[in-house]
Amino acid sequence: MEKEKKIFIKGNEAICHGALAAECRCYFGYPITPQNDIPEFMSRALPEAGGEFVQAESEIAAANMLLGAAACGVRAMTSSSSPGISLKQEAISYMAGSELPAVIVNMNRGGPGLGDIGPSQGDYFQATKGGGHGDYRLLVLAPGTVQEAYDLTIKAFDLAFAYRNPVMILGDAILGQMKEPITPWKPSPVDPGEGQEWRLEGARGRKQRILKSLYLEDGALAGHNLNLKEKYARMEKECAWEEFMAEDADLIVVAYGSIGRIAKSTIRKLRKEGHKIGLIRPITLFPFPKKPLQELAREGKRFLTIEHNLGQMVEDVRLSICGLAKSDFYGHLPGNLPTPNDFEQPILQALKNES
Amino acid sequence: MEEKLINPRPTVLADRPTHYCPGCHHGTAHKLVAQCLEEMNLVQDTICIGSIGCSVFIYNYILVDTVEAPHGRAPAVATGVKRARPDKFVFTYQGDGDLASIGLAEIMHCANRGERVSVVFVNNTVYGMTGGQMAPTTMVGQKTTTCPKGRSAEKEGMPIKMAEIIAGLGGTAYSARVAVNNIKNLTKAKKALKKAFTAQIQGVGFGFVEILAACPTNWKMSPIQANERIEKEMIPYFPLGEFKDRVSEAK
Ligand SMILES: Cc1ncc(C[n+]2csc(CCOP(=O)(O)OP(=O)(O)O)c2C)c(N)n1
Ligand code: SF4
Numbered sequence: 070m071e072k073e074k075k076i077f078i079k080g081n082e083a084i085c086h087g088a089l090a091a092e093c094r095c096y097f098g099y100p101i102t103p104q105n106d107i108p109e110f111m112s113r114a115l116p117e118a119g120g121e122f123v124q125a126e127s128e129i130a131a132a133n134m135l136l137g138a139a140a141c142g143v144r145a146m147t148s149s150s151s152p153g154i155s156l157k158q159e160a161i162s163y164m165a166g167s168e169l170p171a172v173i174v175n176m177n178r179g180g181p182g183l184g185d186i187g188p189s190q191g192d193y194f195q196a197t198k199g200g201g202h203g204d205y206r207l208l209v210l211a212p213g214t215v216q217e218a219y220d221l222t223i224k225a226f227d228l229a230f231a232y233r234n235p236v237m238i239l240g241d242a243i244l245g246q247m248k249e250p251i252t253p254w255k256p257s258p259v260d261p262g263e264g265q266e267w268r269l270e271g272a273r274g275r276k277q278r279i280l281k282s283l284y285l286e287d288g289a290l291a292g293h294n295l296n297l298k299e300k301y302a303r304m305e306k307e308c309a310w311e312e313f314m315a316e317d318a319d320l321i322v323v324a325y326g327s328i329g330r331i332a333k334s335t336i337r338k339l340r341k342e343g344h345k346i347g348l349i350r351p352i353t354l355f356p357f358p359k360k361p362l363q364e365l366a367r368e369g370k371r372f373l374t375i376e377h378n379l380g381q382m383v384e385d386v387r388l389s390i391c392g393l394a395k396s397d398f399y400g401h402l403p404g405n406l407p408t409p410n411d412f413e414q415p416i417l418q419a420l421k422n423e424s
Numbered sequence: 425m426e427e428k429l430i431n432p433r434p435t436v437l438a439d440r441p442t443h444y445c446p447g448c449h450h451g452t453a454h455k456l457v458a459q460c461l462e463e464m465n466l467v468q469d470t471i472c473i474g475s476i477g478c479s480v481f482i483y484n485y486i487l488v489d490t491v492e493a494p495h496g497r498a499p500a501v502a503t504g505v506k507r508a509r510p511d512k513f514v515f516t517y518q519g520d521g522d523l524a525s526i527g528l529a530e531i532m533h534c535a536n537r538g539e540r541v542s543v544v545f546v547n548n549t550v551y552g553m554t555g556g557q558m559a560p561t562t563m564v565g566q567k568t569t570t571c572p573k574g575r576s577a578e579k580e581g582m583p584i585k586m587a588e589i590i591a592g593l594g595g596t597a598y599s600a601r602v603a604v605n606n607i608k609n610l611t612k613a614k615k616a617l618k619k620a621f622t623a624q625i626q627g628v629g630f631g632f633v634e635i636l637a638a639c640p641t642n643w644k645m646s647p648i649q650a651n652e653r654i655e656k657e658m659i660p661y662f663p664l665g666e667f668k669d670r671v672s673e674a675k
Contacts, residue, residue, distance in 0.1 A: 095508055121507040125500065126533040133497040133530070137473070137504025140491040145508065163494050269489040269505070271469035271512050279483045281474070281492040 073253045080218045080244040081106035083251055084174055085114060087222025088146050092259045093172070094120040095145035097134035099127055099153060102186045103242040104176040107148040128153040132160035132173075139169040140280050142268025144226050144259065148174035150242075151192055152183060154200070161235055162201030165297075166282025168267075170229035170236075172222070173207075177241040179403035188242035189403035190328060193381035196239050197355045204294055206301045208236040209354040213311075213330040215249035221352070223256050228307060232300060233267070239354060241377070243327035243406060301356075309352040310361060314340060318347030320420045321365050322412075323386050324375040325351045328401070332375050334409035335416060346416060354382070359389035366394035373397045373419035375412060397422060430607070431455070434462040438485050447647020449637035450478055452604045453546055454485045457517070460617045461488070464625075466513045471505050473498040475527075477519035478552040496527020499534030502541040513624065515542040521551040524560040524584050531590070535630045538595025542620045542631040545586060548639035549658065556642030560584045563657060568642070583661065587634040591667030597629030597674075598622075600666040603636040605654040609664070616666070623671045631671075636662055 078086065085107055088096070096115050098108035108124060115122040121138075125131035131147050138145035149157060154175045164171055177192045179185040196209045208228050212218040218240060225236040269278055284290035313333055315321055324332040329350035336346045349365070351358050366372070372394055374383040383398045390396060399415035401407045433439070437458040444451045461467050470488040474480060476495035483490035493501040498516035506514045523531050523545050531543065550568055551557040557570040561583045565574040575583075591599035598620045602613035613635060620631030636658050638650035645653065 095504065097504065123503065123507060123537075126529050129497065130500040130503075130530055130533065133493065133500035134504035134507070136493070136497075137491065137501035137506075138508035139504075140501075141471070141505055141508040141512075143508040145504070159494050160497065163492075167492065269471045269491055270509065271471060272487070272489055273468045277483065277487045278489045279492075280490070281483070283480060283492060 073255070075250050075252050077248060077250045078215065079106060079246060079248050080212070080215045080240060081176065081246070082110055083215045083218040084148070084222045084238065085110040086253055087219040088172070088226070089114055089118055090253065090255055091144060091223045091226040093144045093146050093226065095138040095143055096120070097123050097125050097131040097145070097147050099125050099131050099149065101150045101153045103178060103245050104148050104150050104174065106245070107174065128156035129159065132157035135171050136160050136164050136169060139164060139171040140269050142261070142265040146172040146174065148176070150176045150178045151180045154192065154195065158201035161207070162203050162205060163282050164235045165205035165207065166203060167280045168233040169280065170233050172225045172229055172236050172238065174238045174240065176245040177239060185404055186242065187404055188327060188377060188406060190241060190326065190377040190381070191403060192239065193354065193376070193378065196237050197357070205297060206355050208232065208234060208304060208307065209239055210236065211239045211326045211352060211354050212244060213326050213350060215244070215247060216251040218244060219251050219253060232304060234300065239326065241327050305356045307353055308356050308358045308360070310358040311348070311350040311352060312361065313348040313350070315347030315349060315365060317345055318370060319345045320347070320371045320373060320416065322346060322348045322373050322375055322416060323351070323362065323382070324348070325354060325382065328375055328377050328407065331407055331409055332412055335412040338409060339413065339416060344417070344420060346420065357385045357389065362386060362389040363393065366390035369394070371395045371419065371422070373399060373416060375399045375401070375415065377401050377403060377407065395422070431610070434458040436462050436467045436487050438487055440484065443481060444478065445641040447638055447640040447650055448478070449548065449604050449635070450546060453544065453635050453637060454482065456604070456610070456614050456617055457515070457544055458486050460614060460621055464618065464621055466621070469511070470513045470515070471509065473502045473505065473514070473516040475516060475518040475522045477522050479517055479519060479546065480553070482517050496522050496525070497530055498522070499527065499530040499541070499543065503534055503537070503539050506539055506541050510540070513621070515544060517544045518546070519552065520545070520547045520549065520559045520561040524586050532593065535590050535596045535632065536593045538597070538629040540624045540627055540629070542624050543633070544617070545632065545634045546637045547586070547634050547662070548637040549583070550639055550642045552639050552642055563661060585662060587632065588667050590632045595630045596668055597631055597670040599632040599668045601634040601636065601662055601664050603654055603659060603664055605636070605638070605651045612664070619669065619671045626671065626674065628670050628674050
């Protein structure tokens with residue numbers, strides 16, 4: 070791992086730098102705010118890196134181009150924001166069913182429908198519970214800082230190929246537009262052929278390879294779906310989260326992405342005032358870090374989930390702690406940018422709540 | 425007298441019982457594509473994009489590396505494949521519901537970008553697999569399960585002539601319409617496929633071949649009647665021929 074000199078960039082750009090460091094060679098996209106920096110950056114940088122950039126006619130086409138490149142075993146990515154991600158779901162479901170490795174970035178904006186172009190976490194259910202049709206899961210990574218956007222993009226490519234599964238990076242308009250200094254690093258070079266005896270390249274004297282999600286013979290789909298289930302269970306070991314001052318805390322705030330980072334600032338301030346508050350910031354949203362939450366619940370701590378929506382991840386938090394501990398929710402409504410101050414009262418209230 | 429087999433089975437075509445209905449032209453079209461791949465020495469370097477419809481099982485017949493695309497999206501998938509592996513021969517195989525309805529945007533833009541891919545388009549004027557509903561290519565007056573009184577031009581529009589539309593797009597190098605209802609047309613169909621494939625190999629641009637095909641089951645006809653329908657009803661509206669040929673010009 071070779072470190073480079075610091076650069077000052079936006080979250081959206083960090084994702085592009087990370088993708089290039091991970092040797093992404095194909096990008097397919099369609100404009101939508103707040104992620105336009107990504108296709109704009111890739112249109113310049115990818116051809117220079119010997120790769121291919123296509124501005125597709127729609128998100129549907131972009132996601133299916135991704136499917137085609139993924140079928141060739143090439144490192145490929147698409148990005149979009151909420152309404153665009155809805156259109157990509159058809160191909161994402163097919164990629165999950167055909168076990169194709171691909172990276173999909175969602176810089177979450179407000180919804181439902183056209184919503185607004187401000188930050189939101191309204192797509193949590195869509196990202197972690199399937200989103201498209203059928204019984205499948207994506208690996209979902211939720212960066213909270215610009216550095217993490219870089220690091221997790223590199224990780225996303227490795228995970229996609231390790232599990233032959235689509236990986237989603239779930240950010241939001243705050244992360245995408247925020248500028249921070251980061252230290253880029255170069256991962257070890259990728260061997261494009263390694264372990265890819267499934268990729269399409271022309272039969273060259275061997276038996277044909279077929280990448281498909283159609284299983285009509287008796288019991289065939291059941292067998293396929295069971296294999297997928299085992300794969301999703303294997304992903305448990307990828308669970309990642311940040312723990313901040315949780316050990317001696319009475320109240321654990323659970324928040325992810327930009328909201329997790331803002332909540333951390335609130336907690337820092339309240340700690341100085343003597344309140345025993347800690348944070349768990351899930352970094353993988355699927356697989357969801359149930360274990361650390363369970364352990365903290367067993368120790369008798371209270372929980373407060375903070376999200377930029379009406380309450381989605383809180384369901385996973387409650388499933389994880391499974392009645393072992395008291396749990397509250399505070400939802401910051403989309404349409405404006407929360408500040409650390411906004412979370413102070415809800416946190417203090419949850420600390421007091423005996424209900 | 426020495427016997428000569430005019431239409432031999434290429435080895436890249438699987439020797440297995442067909443799932444297509446008697447008289448269905450998908451099998452004939454598969455065989456032609458397989459012959460062209462073999463005669464043009466492309467088999468080892470081909471990636472096929474399967475689509476949705478009766479031909480979804482193309483990979484059971486043409487034994488080349490294949491990926492299955494969602495309904496209508498094969499041209500987008502082909503774009504991704506070709507951009508990732510420009511050194512490979514890439515073709516899609518699509519029905520009329522797939523290509524001319526749900527996938528109209530994908531085919532138009534793939535052709536317009538001039539993607540170096542080849543598209544085999546089987547026009548049988550109905551949605552075959554789902555039970556014979558109206559397609560964008562259904563003929564005026566033709567009865568289907570969703571236009572039981574026959575397609576009406578006022579309510580449902582005129583059948584779409586894809587080969588002509590594709591020919592009008594800038595990236596298209598070759599666009600033709602052929603039929604496989606008799607030996608003479610079969611020979612021409614094979615030539616057209618080879619030209620479309622050549623457009624890709626020589627890097628001239630996008631290649632498109634529309635094949636007028638029979639669906640005896642959903643037309644509720646015998647295979648012989650279905651063949652006659654192609655000659656009497658389809659060809660007069662969907663004329664055979666080459667609508668664009670930049671391959672010959674390029675020579
Ligand atoms: C998104 C989506 N919509 C609908 C279908 C159902 N469907 C399966 S095959 C088909 C029609 C295919 O017709 P055509 O392309 O004409 O091919 P044919 O069966 O005639 O060869 C449809 C609508 C589907 N699989 N996916
Ligand atoms: S339904 Fe029509 S298109 Fe499908 S196999 Fe039968 S004849 Fe062929």
